[in-house]
Amino acid sequence: MDLRFSAQDEDFRRELRAWLDANLPAEMREPAFWAGKGSDESFELRREWEARKAAAGFAGIQWPTEYGGRGGTPTMKAIYDEEMARAAAPSTVNPLGLAFLAPTVMAIGTDAQKRDIIRPLLHCETIWCQGFSEPGAGSDLAAISMRAEPQGEEYLLNGQKIWTTNALHGDKIFTMARTGTPDGGKRHAGISMLLVDMHQLGVEARPLKQMTGASEFGEVFFTDATCPKTDVLGGEGNGWATAMLLLSFERGSSAIAQYTEFRRMWDEVVGVAARMDRDGRPAVEDPVLRQELAAALIELECLKYHSWHVLTQTSNGRDLGFEASMTKIMWSETFRRVSDVYEKVVGTAFAVPKPRPDLSLEELTTTAMWSRSCTIWGGSQQVQRTVVAERVLGLPR
Amino acid sequence: MQFQLTDEQRALQDAVRSYLRDRFGPAQVRELYENPGGDGVPAPLWKALGEQGWLAVLVPEEHDGVGLGLLDAAVLAREFGAGTVPGPWLGTVLVAEAVRLAGSPEQQAELLPGLAAGRTKGAVALLRPGSSPSPAAAPATASAGTLSGRLDLVEYPAVADVLVVAAGSDAGTGLYLVDPRGTGVTVTSVDSLDRTVRLGTVTLDGAPAGRLGHSGAATVQELLDRAAVLVANDLVGIARKALTDTVDYDRTRVQFGKPVGSFQAVQHALADLHIAITFAEHAATYAAHAADVDAPDRRLAASVAKAKAADAADAATSAMIQFHGGIGYTWEHHTHFSFKRCKRLQAAYGDAAQHREQIARLTVDAAAVAT
Numbered sequence: 150m151d152l153r154f155s156a157q158d159e160d161f162r163r164e165l166r167a168w169l170d171a172n173l174p175a176e177m178r179e180p181a182f183w184a185g186k187g188s189d190e191s192f193e194l195r196r197e198w199e200a201r202k203a204a205a206g207f208a209g210i211q212w213p214t215e216y217g218g219r220g221g222t223p224t225m226k227a228i229y230d231e232e233m234a235r236a237a238a239p240s241t242v243n244p245l246g247l248a249f250l251a252p253t254v255m256a257i258g259t260d261a262q263k264r265d266i267i268r269p270l271l272h273c274e275t276i277w278c279q280g281f282s283e284p285g286a287g288s289d290l291a292a293i294s295m296r297a298e299p300q301g302e303e304y305l306l307n308g309q310k311i312w313t314t315n316a317l318h319g320d321k322i323f324t325m326a327r328t329g330t331p332d333g334g335k336r337h338a339g340i341s342m343l344l345v346d347m348h349q350l351g352v353e354a355r356p357l358k359q360m361t362g363a364s365e366f367g368e369v370f371f372t373d374a375t376c377p378k379t380d381v382l383g384g385e386g387n388g389w390a391t392a393m394l395l396l397s398f399e400r401g402s403s404a405i406a407q408y409t410e411f412r413r414m415w416d417e418v419v420g421v422a423a424r425m426d427r428d429g430r431p432a433v434e435d436p437v438l439r440q441e442l443a444a445a446l447i448e449l450e451c452l453k454y455h456s457w458h459v460l461t462q463t464s465n466g467r468d469l470g471f472e473a474s475m476t477k478i479m480w481s482e483t484f485r486r487v488s489d490v491y492e493k494v495v496g497t498a499f500a501v502p503k504p505r506p507d508l509s510l511e512e513l514t515t516t517a518m519w520s521r522s523c524t525i526w527g528g529s530q531q532v533q534r535t536v537v538a539e540r541v542l543g544l545p546r
Numbered sequence: 547m548q549f550q551l552t553d554e555q556r557a558l559q560d561a562v563r564s565y566l567r568d569r570f571g572p573a574q575v576r577e578l579y580e581n582p583g584g585d586g587v588p589a590p591l592w593k594a595l596g597e598q599g600w601l602a603v604l605v606p607e608e609h610d611g612v613g614l615g616l617l618d619a620a621v622l623a624r625e626f627g628a629g630t631v632p633g634p635w636l637g638t639v640l641v642a643e644a645v646r647l648a649g650s651p652e653q654q655a656e657l658l659p660g661l662a663a664g665r666t667k668g669a670v671a672l673l674r675p676g677s678s679p680s681p682a683a684a685p686a687t688a689s690a691g692t693l694s695g696r697l698d699l700v701e702y703p704a705v706a707d708v709l710v711v712a713a714g715s716d717a718g719t720g721l722y723l724v725d726p727r728g729t730g731v732t733v734t735s736v737d738s739l740d741r742t743v744r745l746g747t748v749t750l751d752g753a754p755a756g757r758l759g760h761s762g763a764a765t766v767q768e769l770l771d772r773a774a775v776l777v778a779n780d781l782v783g784i785a786r787k788a789l790t791d792t793v794d795y796d797r798t799r800v801q802f803g804k805p806v807g808s809f810q811a812v813q814h815a816l817a818d819l820h821i822a823i824t825f826a827e828h829a830a831t832y833a834a835h836a837a838d839v840d841a842p843d844r845r846l847a848a849s850v851a852k853a854k855a856a857d858a859a860d861a862a863t864s865a866m867i868q869f870h871g872g873i874g875y876t877w878e879h880h881t882h883f884s885f886k887r888c889k890r891l892q893a894a895y896g897d898a899a900q901h902r903e904q905i906a907r908l909t910v911d912a913a914a915v916a917t
Contacts, residue, residue, distance in 0.1 A: 152548075447829075447854050450829065450850045451829050460547055475820070534813065537817035539813070542817065544807035544813050545807050
């Protein structure tokens with residue numbers, strides 16, 4: 150057991166912290182617990198910020214230098230995530246491209262794909278969307294029905310995607326479509342992953358308004374849209390394997406960033422509890438709420454320890470495999486836990502977004518609602534539990 | 547950054563695991579259940595604990611100990627929980643810790659070698675049952691070199707050679723050494739629901755007692771925290787074993803023509819348990835390490851570990867009975883061994899609610915003042 154970081158890692162942390170102090174724009178230092186919200190107004194600012202980070206060498210921390218990355222270790226990536234969260238820097242505007250598409254292209258992309266996709270993505274010149282979910286295929290990804298008909302050197306795309314993050318800002322979309330028929334009842338066969346230009350006639354994105362009032366995601370309609378055959382990732386008909394590879398680039402190491410963010414939210418909730426009345430006393434003195442605040446903190450501390458476990462595994466070169474499903478459940482439920490206790494602390498005041506001018510409750514309220522989505526996206530909590538039961542515990546199907 | 551056991555700690559884990567697999571299993575636990583009048587200390591097991599250095603783990607080498615840390619002791623506690631191991635291991639280790647932390651050089655030289663070797667069995671009474679773990683809950687009062695008070699639910703008082711008691715006096719709370727077979731001491735055995743332990747009431751009526759060197763309220767708190775961390779690790783062992791056994795059973799038990807473990811209601815419940823237990827394992831591991839390196843958050847970590855482990859083990863042993871079906875409710879099956887041990891330990895040294903309140907004092911109150 151040794152929880153210290155190496156001198157080299159601490160140097161990196163100091164360098165990054167100093168750079169953030171000097172470069173993070175003041176307007177981005179507002180206490181935002183989840184920087185994804187309200188993205189319509191701030192998207193371009195955040196995109197510029199992302200490009201500035203990349204230009205300064207603070208992007209693609211673990212990517213090989215040949216792709217413009219820093220060639221760093223999992224520990225450096227964890228430090229990076231933690232420092233970004235600590236500084237309340239906005240989260241990336243290109244999460245699906247950076248976390249999933251880029252490593253997949255590095256692993257199985259053609260030379261042309263590597264050349265054309267990775268660098269512009271890193272510098273946020275190209276914003277990527279993920280077109281997996283359909284109205285009839287959410288967590289059940291193999292149920293997709295979007296068609297890609299071969300026509301000469303192209304495919305002709307028809308169908309619809311839904312819950313597409315960044316749909317209105319996206320330049321490109323990596324998406325799953327049926328290029329063949331299911332082979333003898335094998336639902337996973339005959340699917341390809343296509344890299345599609347969203348700036349074309351035949352691709353229409355419409356916003357979906359979330360319960361927070363924002364529209365971070367949307368629907369994408371394909372009507373005789375085209376995609377060159379050279380823009381298949383991983384080979385025609387191999388879409389399922391490509392998707393599984395892509396989804397295996399789990400984000401367990403960022404659990405430390407999630408801890409840092411949720412812990413900041415918890416601290417804020419305690420501050421609110423000190424100012425809210427409950428039975429004529431500060432809510433923070435209420436014995437039941439104290440139990441709930443402590444219970445949430447227990448989960449938070451355990452999430453921090455788990456992030457150390459994940460970091461230990463990854464930096465020792467071990468693959469977490471299906472443990473990533475556990476990590477997803479852990480952080481999303483911990484987030485819900487903190488949000489739930491906030492709702493209980495404010496009580497009736499949750500009915501209005503701005504009950505007291507001295508407390509920034511709007512952000513907390515939005516965050517509490519946003520937490521509702523995290524147990525759905527990226528594979529619902531129920532699907533993840535099945536994965537843990539069957540793949541980690543070894544229970545029969 | 548390495549948040550994992552060292553190779554040496556894994557070897558220790560393997561050693562105790564293979565000992566328990568080969569020499570002490572459910573059949574031996576059953577003997578304890580069928581013979582509640584016995585002293586509850588299987589002689590071969592106790593001999594092995596002494597010979598293997600598992601009693602000496604925290605005793606400094608200069609006093610014939612192994613000189614390891616609380617995390618090493620936690621490794622043992624976890625395996626003992628998984629194996630529902632009986633005997634005064636915890637009491638003996640805690641007496642040794644009390645002497646190590648606060649004893650005078652003479653007290654250390656006199657007591658530690660015997661405790662390390664297993665020649666001397668220890669018992670402790672640090673707080674009134676039901677109380678939050680704090681020096682304010684000392685169960686005895688000290689006056690003019692004697693102790694008085696009623697010590698309830700003491701583990702293994704009938705076999706103990708030395709008793710460490712927390713007692714209050716005009717000079718503040720401290721730790722005292724009492725001879726359990728000396729004058730002014732009455733030991734009464736009581737039935738224990740969990741028969742992997744023997745419990746008793748010790749009545750002190752002007753019993754001669756020597757104060758442990760420079761012990762004070764801080765030492766009492768330190769010992770209570772260490773006790774909570776070891777018990778948390780025992781609970782984690784209980785919880786993991788309960789889940790593993792349940793998964794094994796539900797993998798093969800067929801109902802409605804399918805293995806029970808293929809039903810989603812069962813799968814999701816067991817997946818949630820696995821996650822809760824994993825969190826508890828991390829917390830119990832970190833709390834022991836935090837004590838070893840004197841981390842600033844070590845008291846918080848102890849409470850996080852005890853609260854999380856208690857809740858996880860409670861859920862896991864309850865689920866163990868439920869997901870074994872009818873067989874899990876029988877005396878013949880071993881589910882109740884773990885269940886009853888869990889029930890005893892989840893309340894020992896502060897239950898989950900008491901530790902959550904402690905966490906609130908350490909964090910919520912500090913943060914609220916700062917706001």
